[in-house]
Amino acid sequence: MFMESPFKLHLSIYDIFSGGTDTTSTTLQWAITELLRNPRAMKELQQEAREIGQGRSLIPEEDLDKMPYLKAVIKEAFRLHIPAPLLVPRESTKDVKLLGYDIASGTQVVVNAWAIARDPSVWEEPEEFRPERFLNNPIDYKGFHFELIPFGAGRRGCPGINFATVINELALANLVYKFDFALSGEKAFDMTESYGITVHRKYPILVTATSYK
Known part of the structure; x- marks a missing residue:
């Protein structure tokens, strides 16, 4: 029986924690920022959360599928603010010709998912935060729609996608359910990345953050 060395095991655990915490906190930070910049969207999401919550202490995971606007907000936050905008580098396994370019086997390929998600030929008003674009829209970020690939796609896509999806949705749902948010002492947003x-x-x-009563 083969066993992982302690060093490799340490690196694996570190990768899991770093990959699953920094990207999640970044996504939530950008989502709250965009909701503050768009009070109408914030109100819509809070209304949905409070209708689902019905006065309970928390919104449980099993109720997330009843919140289409929440899912739309998360998708739009991912579209505008992909946590890892260049994904993970890939390597071509064979010679290929793509859009008139010859790409040799062994070439390192970097996918600019940030640019794809803001491509005006694909998205209407791509710089605007509009969660409604994902309502009654089949586009998802699970790797089957290449317009939106914050987790990559194919067999080398992010293995933590299901974990990240639930954590992001659950955290944001309960934040807007339990609190009202307002800027403190600031009049404008600096969206510099x-x-x-x-x-x-x-x-x-x-x-x-003020507790909602």
């Missing part, structure tokens, strides 16, 4: 493997806000915003 930082640069790195994951894309955070360059400048943090100060938000006041």
Whole structure:
């Protein structure tokens, strides 16, 4: 029987925690930011959450499928603010000709998922935060629609997609269910992005969360 070395096991656990925490917190940060910038969308999501919550202490996981607007908000947040905008580098396994370009076997390929998700030939008003574009729309981020691939696609897609989907939806649903949010001492949003493997806000915003009664 073969066993992983302690070093490899440590790296695997580190990858799981780093991959599943930084990207999730980044997604939630951008989602709250966009909702604050778009009060109508915030109100719509809060109304949906409070109708589903019905005064209970929390919205449970099994109720997430009853919240289409929540899912639309998450999709739109992913579209505008993909946590890892260049995904994970790939390598071509054979010579291929693509859009007139010759790509040799062994070439490292980087997919700009950020640019794809803002392509004006694919998306109407691509710079606008409009969750409604995903209502009654089959486009999803599970890797079958290449217009939106925050988790990549194919057999090399992110293995944590199901975990991330539930965590993001559950966290955002309960945040807007339990709290009202407002900017503290700021009049305008600076949406400048930082640069790195994951894309955070360059400048943090100060938000006041008030318990909803």
